[in-house]
Amino acid sequence: MMSTKQPWRFTLPDRPWTLAVSGSELPSEIALLVASGKANSKAELVRETGLARSTVSSCVDGLLHRKILTVSGQIPTDRGRPAERLMVNDGLGLIAVADVGARHTMLAIADMNMRLLAHEWHVISIADYSPDELLCWISDRLWRLASQANADLPLRHAVLSLPARIDIHEDAPIRPPIMPGWDAFDALQHMQDTLGCPVSVENDTNIRALGDAAVLPEDERPIIEIKIATGIGGGIITKDGRIFHGFDGSAGEVGHTSYDPRNRRRCACGRTGCLEAVASVPAMLRRMQQLSPMADEPDSVEQLIERLHDGNLGAEQAVEEAGESIGIMVATLCNILNPRHVIISGLIAEASDGLLTAIRTTVYKAARPLTTRNLSIGRSSIGRLACVAGGVVLATQETLSPARLYAE
Numbered sequence: 001m002m003s004t005k006q007p008w009r010f011t012l013p014d015r016p017w018t019l020a021v022s023g024s025e026l027p028s029e030i031a032l033l034v035a036s037g038k039a040n041s042k043a044e045l046v047r048e049t050g051l052a053r054s055t056v057s058s059c060v061d062g063l064l065h066r067k068i069l070t071v072s073g074q075i076p077t078d079r080g081r082p083a084e085r086l087m088v089n090d091g092l093g094l095i096a097v098a099d100v101g102a103r104h105t106m107l108a109i110a111d112m113n114m115r116l117l118a119h120e121w122h123v124i125s126i127a128d129y130s131p132d133e134l135l136c137w138i139s140d141r142l143w144r145l146a147s148q149a150n151a152d153l154p155l156r157h158a159v160l161s162l163p164a165r166i167d168i169h170e171d172a173p174i175r176p177p178i179m180p181g182w183d184a185f186d187a188l189q190h191m192q193d194t195l196g197c198p199v200s201v202e203n204d205t206n207i208r209a210l211g212d213a214a215v216l217p218e219d220e221r222p223i224i225e226i227k228i229a230t231g232i233g234g235g236i237i238t239k240d241g242r243i244f245h246g247f248d249g250s251a252g253e254v255g256h257t258s259y260d261p262r263n264r265r266r267c268a269c270g271r272t273g274c275l276e277a278v279a280s281v282p283a284m285l286r287r288m289q290q291l292s293p294m295a296d297e298p299d300s301v302e303q304l305i306e307r308l309h310d311g312n313l314g315a316e317q318a319v320e321e322a323g324e325s326i327g328i329m330v331a332t333l334c335n336i337l338n339p340r341h342v343i344i345s346g347l348i349a350e351a352s353d354g355l356l357t358a359i360r361t362t363v364y365k366a367a368r369p370l371t372t373r374n375l376s377i378g379r380s381s382i383g384r385l386a387c388v389a390g391g392v393v394l395a396t397q398e399t400l401s402p403a404r405l406y407a408e
Helices: 026-036 042-049 053-065 131-150 187-195 204-214 281-291 301-309 313-337 347-351 353-366 383-399
Strands: 007-011 016-020 069-075 083-088 094-100 104-111 116-123 155-162 199-203 223-228 232-237 341-345 376-379
Touching: 026 042, 026 053, 026 083, 026 383, 042 053, 042 083, 053 069, 094 131, 094 204, 094 383, 104 131, 104 383, 116 131, 116 383, 131 155, 131 187, 155 187, 155 204, 155 383, 187 199, 199 204, 199 383, 204 223, 204 232, 204 341, 204 383, 223 313, 232 313, 281 301, 281 313, 301 313, 301 347, 313 341, 313 353, 341 347, 341 353, 347 353, 353 376
Parallel strands: 094 155, 155 199, 223 341, 341 376
Antiparallel strands: 007 016, 069 083, 094 104, 104 116, 223 232
16 A cells, blocks of 8 residues: 655755655546656656556556646666656646745746746835735746746746735734735735746745755654744654644744744834844844944945945844854754754855754754653755745645646
């Protein structure tokens, strides 16, 4: 009998990835195995599933007939006839990903075999636009990218990630402190109307965590991802490769958790004591200005990074203090969840060794010995593309899910 929790390996592009499959519907599981690259022939599918060749062959033939799968060349074998190479039919359409941050947005297009076709990076402030204005701009840019990648194919599925906790029952952001006007806004319906395809809405750090988890070997989970930017977000990926949302979708809300009840600094959410109030990029900028006042007060992560590269002592101290505060929160999470990896992401994390060192040192001091015995704390191995990878993983899971396949 097939396992329903087997993670599958795939490539995007030329890298190892893993894709988790749930559900017992055979056509979906077969299609996901092919999409992942773990099984690209009937013989490999028989080996991976443990099912009879006749059962696998019948299912594959059905997927070929419905044009979900296609044959693309042959796979050489040691003996006998070469096997037909199976692939997901690229004619199904394109995958679009929009990773929206408070000040930066990444847009990308991939095909149904999870090959990245195009992507672009924009510096744009989410607070400067209404939800309608920003989503219309995103939709227009995605259409342009898709047309440049392959004008003959429709959009098959889109993923929108936002710097907010998403109510998983309503698929809507809930009271996001850095996104005025977005509370309960129906971004999913707006994107579906403008793009004309199914859309998934997800928290940005969850998507990054999903992408970073995908490049790890199957036995290297669970992971926790901490994104440090205008806000501080957390994403949790379980041992079977799925996002842990909690009951409503608020799991991983580390930025607005009080790590020190004695801290009375007011946060953008209106409360006091939040980690975000003392360790986000804006908090680092304020602290740097206190430590080394300057006429041109910096107001962006790029300027903070520039000061670090210039050896500004105030910038270095501000970043290290933030790292210590983040480390206390991460140590608590590690004691509770016992992850294999903690991944620190965001532009400041990519640029500052001091931040990462402060987080590591604090975690190894504060967390329990068994928790840290096999714990790895480091940066994302794919950097900014983690959000794209996570979006493609999620879109592929959704597109080839039993519900979607049977809707064909």
